[in-house]
Amino acid sequence: RADQAMYHAKAAGRNTLRFFDPHMQASAAQRFALQNEIREALLFNQFKLYYQPQVDRTGRITGAEALIRWLHPERGMISPMDFIPIAEESGLILPLGNWILDAACQQLIHWKQNPLTAALTLSINVSARQFQQPDFVTQVLAAVTRTGANPHQLTLELTESILATNQQDIITKMDALKSHGIKFSLDDFGTGYSSLSYLKRLPINELKIDKSFVNDILTDPNDAAIARMVIRLAQSMELNVIAEGVETQRQRDWLEQEGCLHYQGYYFGKPVGAEEFLR
Numbered sequence: 001r002a003d004q005a006m007y008h009a010k011a012a013g014r015n016t017l018r019f020f021d022p023h024m025q026a027s028a029a030q031r032f033a034l035q036n037e038i039r040e041a042l043l044f045n046q047f048k049l050y051y052q053p054q055v056d057r058t059g060r061i062t063g064a065e066a067l068i069r070w071l072h073p074e075r076g077m078i079s080p081m082d083f084i085p086i087a088e089e090s091g092l093i094l095p096l097g098n099w100i101l102d103a104a105c106q107q108l109i110h111w112k113q114n115p116l117t118a119a120l121t122l123s124i125n126v127s128a129r130q131f132q133q134p135d136f137v138t139q140v141l142a143a144v145t146r147t148g149a150n151p152h153q154l155t156l157e158l159t160e161s162i163l164a165t166n167q168q169d170i171i172t173k174m175d176a177l178k179s180h181g182i183k184f185s186l187d188d189f190g191t192g193y194s195s196l197s198y199l200k201r202l203p204i205n206e207l208k209i210d211k212s213f214v215n216d217i218l219t220d221p222n223d224a225a226i227a228r229m230v231i232r233l234a235q236s237m238e239l240n241v242i243a244e245g246v247e248t249q250r251q252r253d254w255l256e257q258e259g260c261l262h263y264q265g266y267y268f269g270k271p272v273g274a275e276e277f278l279r
């Protein structure tokens with residue numbers, strides 16, 4: 001059963017082959033059932049954004065990453081890793097992506113009303129399929145305009161998977177959004193397969209060290225070498241660098257010593273609902 005398989009994949013964690021991994025064979029019927037459920041979930045408002053703090057070297061919260069959760073009425077909370085791939089392949093990521101943009105911009109408006117949160121930045125994950133839409137720029141700007149959010153407080157997190165498309169198209173879109181003050185972060189940096197040459201062409205503001213490297217930074221010399229390389233690269237290209245998946249003080253200290261001054265991870269705070277984030 002599709003729902004049982006989902007639970008299984010969820011319990012197995014991120015580095016395990018998942019039932020709904022595109023390379024595994026979830027039956028067409030199971031995928032179709034899940035697509036319909038996602039469609040219903042959009043209608044019945046079952047999605048919610050969680051917020052995970054991003055902190056600077058002093059421990060001050062400078063912003064958050066918005067991470068989607070599916071609050072399923074029967075199955076409880078479903079991880080994005082179990083439905084974002086299905087949403088992507090079915091095209092439902094387009095309405096879902098717009099919902100995410102809207103919800104995130106509305107959150108910025110809520111934060112604006114409180115001096116404690118007024119200056120926070122918000123990072124939003126954008127899937128490749130969403131970015132590749134001809135009207136992507138229009139959709140983002142529409143959400144900003146509709147809500148009145150300040151685009152200077154918005155960062156879009158992209159992964160190297162967007163690079164599969166025409167480079168000029170990517171640059172045109174990024175430049176258009178950048179001209180409104182929106183920033184770009186490269187998520188899961190170092191886990192993709194593309195050449196690094198795109199870095200000098202794309203208007204990127206930030207590299208995000210993937211948590212798979214941060215995880216063993218203290219024990220695996222290869223992970224440490226890669227993390228160090230990403231930090232040096234960011235420094236020499238004058239990009240911001242943030243580490244994700246920081247779980248211990250020792251990992252944080254190692255990163256600081258190597259020159260990475262922004263962090264995100266369970267050590268500082270797990271992703272939580274807006275009310276708890278405020279607290």
Ligand code: C2E
Pocket residue numbers: 052066067068079080081084100125126127157187188211244245246247264265266267271
């Ligand atoms: P990501 O963008 O790389 O997000 C980071 C993931 O790492 C999140 O998982 C977060 O909860 C988790 N994480 C953060 N700190 C730690 C830590 O210290 N230890 C561990 N073990 N994990 C940590 P999450 O929320 O399950 O999201 C998984 C992925 O799903 C995201 O990876 C992103 O690719 C995708 N995703 C989540 N929300 C959205 C969304 O709104 N839109 C799109 N397109 N994709 C999303």
Ligand code: MG
Pocket residue numbers: 065125157187
């Ligand atoms: Mg992300």
Ligand code: MG
Pocket residue numbers: 187188208210211244
């Ligand atoms: Mg990431």
Ligand code: MG
Pocket residue numbers: 188210211212244
């Ligand atoms: Mg990651």
